[in-house]
Amino acid sequence: MVGTFFWVTPGRFSAYGKYVCHPLDGDGLALAITFDAEGRVFVRHRLVQTQGLLRDDTLEATCSNGVHGTPGQQDRLLATWPYGSPYNLDPGSLATLIGADDAGSTDLGGLLLPGKPLSTFGPRPKLDPKGTITSYGVKPDLLGTRVNIYEARESWRSRYPKTAPRSVGLPGYSWVTDSASTPRWAVLAVPPCKADAFAAAQGKHPAQVLSWDEGASGALVFATRAKEGAKEATVKLDGRAVESIANAFEAEGDSGRVTVDAAAADGWVLAPQAPEGASPERPFWEVLSPDSAPRAQLVRYEVDLQAETFTKKVLLDRHVVSPCVDPSRAGSASRYVFCGVAHGEGPGPTGGACRVDAATGAADVWVASPTESSAAPPRSSRSRARRRRARATC
Secondary structure, rough: OEEEEEEEEEEHHHHOOEOOOOHHOOOOEEEEEEOOOOOOEEEEEEEEOHHHHHHHHHHHOOOOOOOOEEEHHHHHHHHOOOOOOOOOEEEOOEEEEEEOOOOOOOOOOOOOOOOOOOOOOOOOOEOOOHHHHHHEEEOOOOOOOEEEEEEEEEEHEEEEOOOOOEEEEEEOOOOOOOOEEOOOOEEEEEEOOEEEEHHHOOOOOOHOOOOOOOOOOOOOEEEEEOOOOOOOEEEOOOEEEEEEEEEEEEEEEEEEEEEEEEEEOOOOOOOOOOOOOOOOOOHHHHHHHHHOOOOOEEEEEEEOOOOOOOEEEEEEOOOOEEEOOHHHHOOOOOOOOEEEEEEEOOOOEEEEEEEEEOOOOOEEEEEEEEOOOOOOOOOOOHHHHHHHHHHHOO
16 A cells, blocks of 8 residues: 555644643544555654644634645645635645735635625535545525535536526524535535524534424435536435434436435534533543443435435444545445544444445445544545456456
């Protein structure tokens, strides 16, 4: 294996004598592990230099919070989070490159419409086999939520001819948890949620406005990627919340039938609030039981867009996180789905990895010892030359 593995995650949990209350409030840490052709491994890491981090270090006090993720395209590495624009990192030094936005984040060359309220870029962008990176931005409002669909090609040029991105509307104050793309559709996952109108009117953070609506249904919104203003299709799901989408693909010869493989949970929270007893002196993780989080299964939704109906099949009945497929199969049928799993069947920290055969239902599971944990497993395609060599030796 030759190449570099990048991971951006909360990495500094205490500063100036205080702990953060929640692990996701930690400062973003960029990690790079490079494997060379001689079998050597090089590791480097660096904190993402956000304005919040620089302010904390200048004042020698904890004033700011942050949540980050990791997409990249060619020679560009981004540190993303759910509530704002991404930060641009240098892949070699992991230095933070100051962007055009006031907070130092990047607007991706104008792709994110700088200056607009709550200009977000989804924390899990997807890269399709043609080299197009796709994501979304959410602008929630009581009068209706606007979702921008971003598609960028080489040098982060928008796929759409106009400067403004493709956009769709959702009723009321809402949110999108993840997205996926097929050749025709941009697929958006909307959780079953309700809004506190008073909190929204006060301009509070979406995490303080939105909460799980146990009696409501989640939805998948299908927006055409080809034409602005074309009608979207919204299909109501069951009462589970789609946390993340592994893949979506159209039926052969019928773009009106779409299959979506996803992690669907029996509850949802945009950002867990600190439980009773948590404080800077006693962090979140010391008082919260890991098994109190919603339990997510790996499920397959087969959707008929014309009838606005679906069928559901559980692919793996144990707690899963961050499902994905081989990037070369994104947007097309994939037999195998990869995901992180907890140590047991219920919710808990990620303790291992799993490969699920969607055709047979077989699951290959590896789990570490109970005292060990792991990150969600990424999936990287082998080069064409390596695939040819593998076939030659079979």
